[in-house]
Amino acid sequence: MTAPVTTAPSWIDEFPARIAALDAAHLRRRRRAVLPAAGAHLLVDGRPMLAFCSNDYLGLAGHPALAEAACAGARAYGVGSGGSPLVSGHSQANALLEQELAQFVQLPRALYFYAGYGANVGIVPALVGAGDALFSDALNHACLIDGARLSRATVHRYPHADLAALAALLAASDARRKLVMTDAVFSMDGDVADIRALLALCQQHDALLLLDDAHGFGVLGPQGRGSLAEAGLAGAAASPRVLYMATLGKAAGVAGAFVAGPEPLVEWLVQKTRSYIFATAAPALLAQALRASLGLIAAGDGRRAQLAARIAQLRAGLAPLLAGSPWQLGPSGTAVQPLVIGANDEALAVMEALRERGLWVPAIRPPTVPEGTARLRIALSAAHTEADVQQLLAALAEVHARLHPPCPPTGESALPDPA
Numbered sequence: 551m552t553a554p555v556t557t558a559p560s561w562i563d564e565f566p567a568r569i570a571a572l573d574a575a576h577l578r579r580r581r582r583a584v585l586p587a588a589g590a591h592l593l594v595d596g597r598p599m600l601a602f603c604s605n606d607y608l609g610l611a612g613h614p615a616l617a618e619a620a621c622a623g624a625r626a627y628g629v630g631s632g633g634s635p636l637v638s639g640h641s642q643a644n645a646l647l648e649q650e651l652a653q654f655v656q657l658p659r660a661l662y663f664y665a666g667y668g669a670n671v672g673i674v675p676a677l678v679g680a681g682d683a684l685f686s687d688a689l690n691h692a693c694l695i696d697g698a699r700l701s702r703a704t705v706h707r708y709p710h711a712d713l714a715a716l717a718a719l720l721a722a723s724d725a726r727r728k729l730v731m732t733d734a735v736f737s738m739d740g741d742v743a744d745i746r747a748l749l750a751l752c753q754q755h756d757a758l759l760l761l762d763d764a765h766g767f768g769v770l771g772p773q774g775r776g777s778l779a780e781a782g783l784a785g786a787a788a789s790p791r792v793l794y795m796a797t798l799g800k801a802a803g804v805a806g807a808f809v810a811g812p813e814p815l816v817e818w819l820v821q822k823t824r825s826y827i828f829a830t831a832a833p834a835l836l837a838q839a840l841r842a843s844l845g846l847i848a849a850g851d852g853r854r855a856q857l858a859a860r861i862a863q864l865r866a867g868l869a870p871l872l873a874g875s876p877w878q879l880g881p882s883g884t885a886v887q888p889l890v891i892g893a894n895d896e897a898l899a900v901m902e903a904l905r906e907r908g909l910w911v912p913a914i915r916p917p918t919v920p921e922g923t924a925r926l927r928i929a930l931s932a933a934h935t936e937a938d939v940q941q942l943l944a945a946l947a948e949v950h951a952r953l954h955p956p957c958p959p960t961g962e963s964a965l966p967d968p969a
């Protein structure tokens with residue numbers, strides 16, 4: 551006997567209409583096929599564009615020394631890792647990379663992951679569970695939020711960077727295990743968390759602090775050692791209640807992530823992080839590329855100074871344009887420069903006008919950022935030249951003048967001449 555064929559409409563037939571609804575709301579995301587050209591220039595769907603949307607903050611992603619290390623790594627180890635790290639996938643290259651990462655960020659031990667998303671969704675549930683309490687900045691990255699959901703701990707979300715609110719939530723919690731988690735550099739605003747104040751609160755309330763330094767590693771701190779080193783909390787000053795996580799696909803120019811901290815905490819993560827245990831290890835060729843990248847970052851060949859110069863140039867160049875404008879530049883000293891436009895359709899119009907001029911700057915809209923703060927997320931890099939940033943400034947001035955024409959001076963002279 552077969553079940554009768556159902557005639558009711560199936561939810562499986564609804565996907566085309568649901569995609570059309572995304573389209574209608576301007577929420578449908580599209581991918582573009584990208585081919586790197588020189589510096590920050592790309593071929594995007596075959597068309598030359600100057601990109602301000604890459605997280606390759608030091609311009610290392612296309613560095614020949616990294617490519618060579620990856621090729622040599624593939625020749626020595628093969629391309630695939632063959633297994634999860636707890637079985638056969640933990641290559642000698644991955645082991646050496648972990649030692650070098652720990653040394654670079656000046657923490658006792660590091661654990662290397664194939665991706666930052668995979669790291670955070672696994673680390674958080676390994677640390678806390680049902681009955682425990684999590685304290686999370688409202689602007690944290692999606693993978694910390696997803697890790698929190700998977701953990702089943704009670705989540706307390708505090709307003710962005712509001713340490714008084716965090717202190718009150720910590721004081722009110724009677725959970726024995728408390729975990730505070732925050733981006734160290736916020737990915738859509740570029741502002742930096744007050745790590746020393748966060749740690750002081752964690753000490754006061756016996757909480758553990760998990761920092762996600764995806765946008766600070768390689769860029770901030772002495773020699774690019776990251777936000778924790780910048781806060782003076784690495785090396786001899788390292789705290790037993792801080793776990794430092796960073797990604798390796800941004801400033802480091804490759805892919806992957808790591809978490810570093812006290813030996814017993816990192817050993818616990820090896821034992822309990824499901825996304826580590828049940829996933830194939832990152833290939834050794836990536837670890838070899840990362841070791842080359844770390845060497846270049848530590849050697850400090852002027853890339854961080856080049857990036858700092860571009861940040862200063864952009865901010866100084868935008869200041870006259872933004873005086874009296876509804877557009878506002880967020881207070882960021884990092885490579886992520888948020889130009890807040892406000893309304894979604896205006897942010898999209900600006901992105902489109904820049905695209906017509908060969909400039910690729912992504913518009914970021916709610917729900918990724920709060921309602922009414924649609925923005926251009928301008929990502930700067932050591933790969934940008936002074937002329938590149940000048941080109942962006944000139945285009946923004948043109949688009950701004952078109953959308954917000956300067957008010958004519960008041961009085962008779964503002965009236966058209968009588969014919």
Ligand SMILES: *Cc1c(COP(=O)(O)O)cnc(C)c1O
Pocket residue numbers: 664665666667668670691693733737762764765797798799805806807
């Ligand atoms: C990019 C990013 C991640 C995810 O890292 P991937 O290696 O890209 O998976 C995690 N946290 C933050 C803050 C990020 O910006």
